[in-house]
Structure formats: structure tokens, C-alpha cells
Amino acid sequence: MRSKTSDQWRSILKSKTWDSPEGEKRIFSILKLSFDELKLPSLKQCFAYCSMFFKDFDIEKDDLIQLWMAQGWLHPCSDKNLEMEDRGNEYFKILLAKSFFQDITKDYAGNVTKCKMHDLVHDLAEHVSKSRNLRSHFSNGEVIGSNLLNFKSLHVLNLYKADIMELPISIGKLKHLRYLNVLKTRIKTFPKSIGQLYNLQTLKIPYHLEEFPKEIANLINLWHVYFGRYMKVPSGILGRLTNLRSLPFLKVGNKTGPGIRELSGLNQLHDNLSIYGLENVGDGEELKANLVEKRHIHKLILGWKLSRPSHYVENDDDVLEGLRPHSSLEFLEIQGFRGIKFPSWLLVANNLKEIKLLGCNNCEGVPVLGHLPNLSCVEIKRMENLTLIGSEFYGDNHVNCGNGSSKEARPLFPALKTLCIEEARNLIEWMEAPTERASVVFPCLEELTLIDCDQLISAPSHFPSLKKLVIENMENGGMPIASILSNQLTTLTHLRLWYVGGPTCLPEGMLENNKNLAHLDIVDCSELTCISPQSQGFEYCCASLSYLRIWDYDVVAL
CATH class of the missing domain: 3.80.10.10 (Ribonuclease Inhibitor)
Structure with missing residues (x-):
């Protein structure tokens, strides 16, 4: 029994053995043995409690843990510095590993949020439950x-x-x-x-x-x-609930409603925190939120109202600078920020994995990000004043280049996997990385998306791991496409070009160099007249192609 992996248990659960009464009894007895192996009485109680849910019910993990907590079964051992919900997460992982839960759903960070119980597992939970509590x-x-x-x-x-x-x-x-x-x-x-x-x-x-x-x-x-x-929400209420671990959001009021200072003492908040109505924060009030002390917050959303009079944007820079989070932050989303520059604390956000900048229309540049060691996803949307993505984006000056005067080249954007730039309608130039670092930039980038960047005429050429490229709604897409799809690129598996003007032909050697290209989708690229100028021919170059769409123009050469 102990030797079986969770995959083996899942295969048993899915087998046809369940279809026969004898097989069902045998599996039930095996599951009962697995239940008996649970050492802690409180863990057995937590499993049995799952019989309270209907069969095939979508069980929310957090809700289940809160129910266990309400029953008083999650008091941690004295030798461990764990809270009740930490113990609940431990119990959930044990039951999941033993395949008592199945059909799991995960969130943006890969954490399990929902699950179900197989009918026979549910029957077992009912069987071992002493009585309806x-x-x-x-x-x-x-x-x-x-x-x-x-x-x-x-x-x-x-x-x-x-x-x-x-x-x-x-x-x-x-x-x-x-x-x-x-x-x-x-x-x-x-x-x-x-x-x-x-x-x-x-x-x-x-x-x-x-x-x-x-x-x-x-x-x-x-x-x-x-x-x-x-x-x-009336003012003065949330600030008194100093034991809160979760709060769906805080909407800062203007003359009524809670002020941002009510977050000051809520240092037990965990996981996600969303703050909206930041246009209503007065001078200096942002410091009273005391976000830097909230070490359990891993995802932070900061939102300003997009449509607001100009006098409401005078202190956006100061407010964002003052809302410095704890260094443990992993996900950051900034919405509707109308300041000119991004906060200095981003320079030291070394645990950041994902950043989204949405509707930051007054910013003329992007933050320095390339030096952040764990950043895996960057999304930039609706930055109307952005004209240049320059060398500062790569964070070269903030990377430790080795000991002393060593010129050892450290990667820039070392963990980045997805990059999306959308509705940057005035973006003209996206510069290459500094010359001495050009060979070690974007080492892990797999997905690049450029949408509604109408005026972009240049882009970098070094994407050593790029698999998926999406370019849409770009009037002058010829030069950026030629640069990105340069002879250096050999890893592409997915290419989508929609409503792109400029290129008359895909770059020479692109199809030949990317032997694993499986998805080619070209829609309404009116100036494109040639797909594959290579002498070997289209069929030879695209042996791995499983999806092909070319629509709304005449193709001269294939």
C-alpha cells in the first residue's frame, strides 16, 4: 500500500474495477486501509468531515480548511510555529497525495483551489464518520x-x-x-x-x-x-478587525467609507490584497497603510479610477512610492496609475514573479525590471505615452557582474517566460539590450505578444528560447517582425500574424530554421506576397506543421 504512488492510485480510481460489485468492495477495503494509515486522529476527523458535502460537489480548499478550523481540529503542534490554516494546508496536501481528492483546479500561481471526491471515497468518509456532528x-x-x-x-x-x-x-x-x-x-x-x-x-x-x-x-x-x-463599508470598522487573514478588497472612500489608514494594523492579512480608489488618498496618507509590514501578502493590486479630473492625479507618484510592499511580494498589478514614474521599490522587488501595468497612461518609460531574478511574466497594457523601451528596461546597471572588476555576463530577465505589450499606440522603438549583454538577454522567454503597437518600427533580435510569437494590429510590422524572426531564432513552434502591415515576405530562413513550427496563422496581412522563398520549398520547411491558416490575400509563392 505504501509503495503505491498517487498516479497509481488515480489509475485504480479510473479503472473498470469500479463497475463490478466485488471490485467495488475490494477497492473500498483498500481505501479503508489507506484511511487507517492516517496517523493523526484530527486528520481522520478532517477527512470524515468531507462527507458533509454532496457527492460530486466542487469543494473549495480554503473553505474546507476554514470549516476544519471552525471544528477545532487544526491546533498546531507545540513544536512547530504554524497557524491553524498552515496545519489545514498540511492536512489537505496529505489527503490529496493519497488521492482522496481528485479533479483539482489551480489558480494563476499553480496552487490548488478546488477539488472533488470520488463517489466511493465519499462513501468511505460517510462510513468512518461516527455520526452527523x-x-x-x-x-x-x-x-x-x-x-x-x-x-x-x-x-x-x-x-x-x-x-x-x-x-x-x-x-x-x-x-x-x-x-x-x-x-x-x-x-x-x-x-x-x-x-x-x-x-x-x-x-x-x-x-x-x-x-x-x-x-x-x-x-x-x-x-x-x-x-x-x-x-x-462605513469607516472605522475594518481597522478594528486586526485578526483578519483575508479581505476581498479595500475601496478607499472620498468623504465617506474606509480610509487607507484602516490597513495599518491588519498585518495578519495573507495571500491577496486589492486596494481600489487610490485617487482618494490624501497627501502622506499612503504611508499609514503600512504595507511594508504585511509579509504574508503575495499578490497586491493597486487601482486608481481611470476617468478622473486632472486635479486627482497630482499625488499619484507619491502615493505609489509610499505604498511600498514587503519584499516577499510575488505578484503586482498596477491599474490606472497616472503618475510619471514608477516607484523606486521595484528595484529591490527580488521575489517578484509577475507584474502587470494596466492603463498607466502618463508614464513615458517602463520600470527597470531585467535584473529581477524571479520575474517570469510581464504584462504592459494601455500605456499611451510610452514611446521608447530603452536600455534601462534591462536593468543592466543593477546586475552584479561578478566579483570586483570581473566582466562576467549575468543574464538579463533570467526567469522571464511571457512578455505582453498591448495598446502601446505611440511606442516607436524597442531597443536591443546593451551590447555587452545582448547574448544573455531573455534566456527563458517562450511567449512574446505585441498587440496594437501601431508605430513600432524596431524590436530586439535575440530570443533564444522563443516558442510562441503573436503580433496583431500593427501597421508597420515589417521591421519588428524581421528583427524578431531573425536567423538566430530556431525554437519557434507557434506564429500568429493578424492585421499586420509592412512585410512582403517572411524573413528568409525563418521557416527553414524553425523545424518544429506547428502553428502558422496569418490573417489580413495585405502586403505579404511570399511565405517561403527557400529553395527547399514550403513542405520541406514545415514538416511539423499541424495548423495552417492564410486568409484574405493572394499568396504569390509557397
Whole structure:
């Protein structure tokens, strides 16, 4: 049993053995043995609890861990410095590795977010569950019964999709309640007694609700709160919830609503944080957010309103500079920034893996990024004032070139895999890397996308690992295409050219050099008259081609 890998277990789960009653019994007994091998009683309880979900239900990992936490099964061992949710993640990984979970869904960072249980695994969970735990109530869509509040020891009240318009006024009597989910109900207001649920850890509010219950300010043990984008949150509430681990977003108010200073003490926030309405941040207030102390935040979105009067953009530079995150940040998205320069703290964001710059229309240049060792994805969209991507983009001056006076060449953009530049309509020139570093730039770049860069007339020529090139809506695409598809390129597998003007022929040797080209998609490139001038012929050059589309013009030579 211990020798079986998770892949072997999955193959067993998918086999036809399940189709026979005898085979089903045998597999069930094997699964029972695997369950018995779980050493920790609390881990067995966590597995058995999964029987509370319907068969074939999409189980959200974070929600499941919060439910385990509400039951009190995730208290970490004294010899480990782990929080309850860290222990929950450990348990989830163990159960996943043993194939008790399947059909997983992952997020942008490759982390598991959802899973399901095979029917027989679900049956096992029901079998090993001693009894339906009266500390949990899961709604089946029915109306909440008045006798529910008689269960004073209730820890979990999951009313997801229940046909209810209100909660009982006496809900505050559920003093031990730690988890309350009323998503997708018709509830419009909460009773004031909600503020008496002092042990509540997780609260999920219907997204259609417009008024945030002020009484929630009393729930100082709250770890997770979920609400919709249009919720009107009064000022002074969120700042009191200093134990929060997750917050869907903070929308900074102008005259009403929360101020950015309410983030000051929320240093336990984990994973994702989105801050919108940054045009409403007054001079110096950004420092009160204290983002630099929030070491558990891995993804940060900073958003300004795109359409706003000019007097609302005077302090954008200072605000962004003052919103310096902790150095552990991995994903950064900046939306609607109308300042002129990007923050200096980007120079030392060495753990950054992904950056998106969206609608930063006043910036004339891009940030220095090429020296960042872990950066794997860069997305630049809607930068109207960007005219030049110069040598500073590569970060050459910020790379340690070895010891002392050594001229050892270190790679620029050493981990970058995808680069997208879109709607940079005034971009004219994209310069090569500095001459002494040209041979070590973009060593891992696999996907390059250029869309709506109408005036671009030059691009670099060194992309040693490029597999996918997409160029769309470019009137003067001839020279950039010739440069990118130079004789040095031999790794291309996917080429898409849509609505591109300029080239009359694909660069000589391009098809011949890229023997693994499998996808060639050319649409409405009106000046293109020649695909393959090579003497060997199109069929010889494109032996690996599995998709070909050439549309809306006459091809003179193939």
C-alpha cells in the first residue's frame, strides 16, 4: 500500500474495477486501509468531515480548511510555529497525495483551489464518520428552521443557497459559532445581534448586500470576511478587525467609507490584497497603510479610477512610492496609475514573479525590471505615452557582474517566460539590450505578444528560447517582425500574424530554421506576397506543421 504512488492510485480510481460489485468492495477495503494509515486522529476527523458535502460537489480548499478550523481540529503542534490554516494546508496536501481528492483546479500561481471526491471515497468518509456532528448545520436549500437555534453549541452554520430572506433576531445566542455562510441567499440586512458572535472566524455575506453591518466591528476574532464589490463599508470598522487573514478588497472612500489608514494594523492579512480608489488618498496618507509590514501578502493590486479630473492625479507618484510592499511580494498589478514614474521599490522587488501595468497612461518609460531574478511574466497594457523601451528596461546597471572588476555576463530577465505589450499606440522603438549583454538577454522567454503597437518600427533580435510569437494590429510590422524572426531564432513552434502591415515576405530562413513550427496563422496581412522563398520549398520547411491558416490575400509563392 505504501509503495503505491498517487498516479497509481488515480489509475485504480479510473479503472473498470469500479463497475463490478466485488471490485467495488475490494477497492473500498483498500481505501479503508489507506484511511487507517492516517496517523493523526484530527486528520481522520478532517477527512470524515468531507462527507458533509454532496457527492460530486466542487469543494473549495480554503473553505474546507476554514470549516476544519471552525471544528477545532487544526491546533498546531507545540513544536512547530504554524497557524491553524498552515496545519489545514498540511492536512489537505496529505489527503490529496493519497488521492482522496481528485479533479483539482489551480489558480494563476499553480496552487490548488478546488477539488472533488470520488463517489466511493465519499462513501468511505460517510462510513468512518461516527455520526452527523451536531456542531455543524449544512443547508440543502431549505428554509431555516426555528429550532436550529436550540443547538447552542453550533460551530458551523452553512446556509449557502438557502431560501431565506433574513436571519433570526436571536442568532446572537449561538455564542460558539465560528463559521457563518449566507452566500446566495435573499438576505438584505443582518440583525444587530450578529455583533454578539464574538467567536466567529469566517463570515460570508451575500454579494448583493449594499450596507455593511456596523456590528461586525465587534467581531475581533474574525479571520475571514467575504463581501461584494459594491458593498458600502462605513469607516472605522475594518481597522478594528486586526485578526483578519483575508479581505476581498479595500475601496478607499472620498468623504465617506474606509480610509487607507484602516490597513495599518491588519498585518495578519495573507495571500491577496486589492486596494481600489487610490485617487482618494490624501497627501502622506499612503504611508499609514503600512504595507511594508504585511509579509504574508503575495499578490497586491493597486487601482486608481481611470476617468478622473486632472486635479486627482497630482499625488499619484507619491502615493505609489509610499505604498511600498514587503519584499516577499510575488505578484503586482498596477491599474490606472497616472503618475510619471514608477516607484523606486521595484528595484529591490527580488521575489517578484509577475507584474502587470494596466492603463498607466502618463508614464513615458517602463520600470527597470531585467535584473529581477524571479520575474517570469510581464504584462504592459494601455500605456499611451510610452514611446521608447530603452536600455534601462534591462536593468543592466543593477546586475552584479561578478566579483570586483570581473566582466562576467549575468543574464538579463533570467526567469522571464511571457512578455505582453498591448495598446502601446505611440511606442516607436524597442531597443536591443546593451551590447555587452545582448547574448544573455531573455534566456527563458517562450511567449512574446505585441498587440496594437501601431508605430513600432524596431524590436530586439535575440530570443533564444522563443516558442510562441503573436503580433496583431500593427501597421508597420515589417521591421519588428524581421528583427524578431531573425536567423538566430530556431525554437519557434507557434506564429500568429493578424492585421499586420509592412512585410512582403517572411524573413528568409525563418521557416527553414524553425523545424518544429506547428502553428502558422496569418490573417489580413495585405502586403505579404511570399511565405517561403527557400529553395527547399514550403513542405520541406514545415514538416511539423499541424495548423495552417492564410486568409484574405493572394499568396504569390509557397
